[in-house]
Each structure stands twice: as C-alpha cells, then as structure tokens.
Amino acid sequence: MPVKMLPRRGVLDLRTVRQVDDRNGHYRTPEHKRWSAAVIFRANGKCDKCLRTGAILFADHIVELRDDPSMALDMSNGQALCGSCHTTKTNYERNKRLALPLPRR
Numbered sequence: 001m002p003v004k005m006l007p008r009r010g011v012l013d014l015r016t017v018r019q020v021d022d023r024n025g026h027y028r029t030p031e032h033k034r035w036s037a038a039v040i041f042r043a044n045g046k047c048d049k050c051l052r053t054g055a056i057l058f059a060d061h062i063v064e065l066r067d068d069p070s071m072a073l074d075m076s077n078g079q080a081l082c083g084s085c086h087t088t089k090t091n092y093e094r095n096k097r098l099a100l101p102l103p104r105r
Contacts, residue, residue, distance in 0.1 A: 026065065026072060035059065035073045043080030049089075055082040064093060 026032055036059035046053050057080040063071050071077040081089060 031073055035075070035078065038075060039078035040080045042075070042078075046080075047082040047085055048079040049081055049085040052082045052084075055084075057082060058086045060086055060089065066097075 039059040040057045043057060045057070047055060047057060060079050060081045061072070062077050062079055065072055068077075
C-alpha cells in the first residue's frame with residue numbers, strides 16, 4: 001500500500017538581524033573596510049583559529065575597540081575568523097565584560 005505524502009507547509013522565518021553597535025561609525029569608514037579586506041587577504045582563505053577553508057571570514061579585532069581604540073586599524077590586532085569562531089570569541093568576550101560565567105574555549 002503506497003504511503004500518502006502530505007504537502008509541505010511553509011514555515012515563516014521570524015528571525016531578525018541584530019544591528020552592529022556602531023555609534024561612532026567606525027565600521028563604515030573606508031579605512032576600516034581596507035583594514036578588514038587586508039586582514040582577510042592575509043589569512044589566505046583560512047580561519048586563523050580553526051584553519052577552516054571555504055567559509056565566509058570576518059575580520060575581528062583581537063583587542064576590542066572598547067578596550068583600546070588606538071589599535072583599531074593596527075594589522076597586528078586583526079584576525080580572520082569563520083562565523084563559528086567569531087561567534088564563540090564574541091560571546092566569550094561579552095561574558096567576560098559582563099562578569100558572567102565563562103564558557104570553556
């Protein structure tokens with residue numbers, strides 16, 4: 001006896017993208033865009049943390065802008081991270097800043 005297949009129902013995606021906290025407009029400047037492109041180019045297509053290739057890379061400040069704004073465009077303060085590593089690092093730093101229990105790295 002054949003199995004009756006029901007039609008697929010669409011699912012409404014209600015997720016929203018959270019805006020980056022960019023009060024002073026730093027992330028929109030041409031200097032930051034050049035810095036970001038140079039950091040990603042230097043990584044040669046690999047995540048600096050997990051060495052994954054083929055993923056979208058994000059230029060990340062090792063020392064956060066809040067902690068030392070003078071290092072904002074310093075190449076030695078940049079690392080290219082895949083989305084997973086970037087999220088892990090961001091959550092770790094946020095928890096540290098808020099004095100929450102830190103997840104294991």
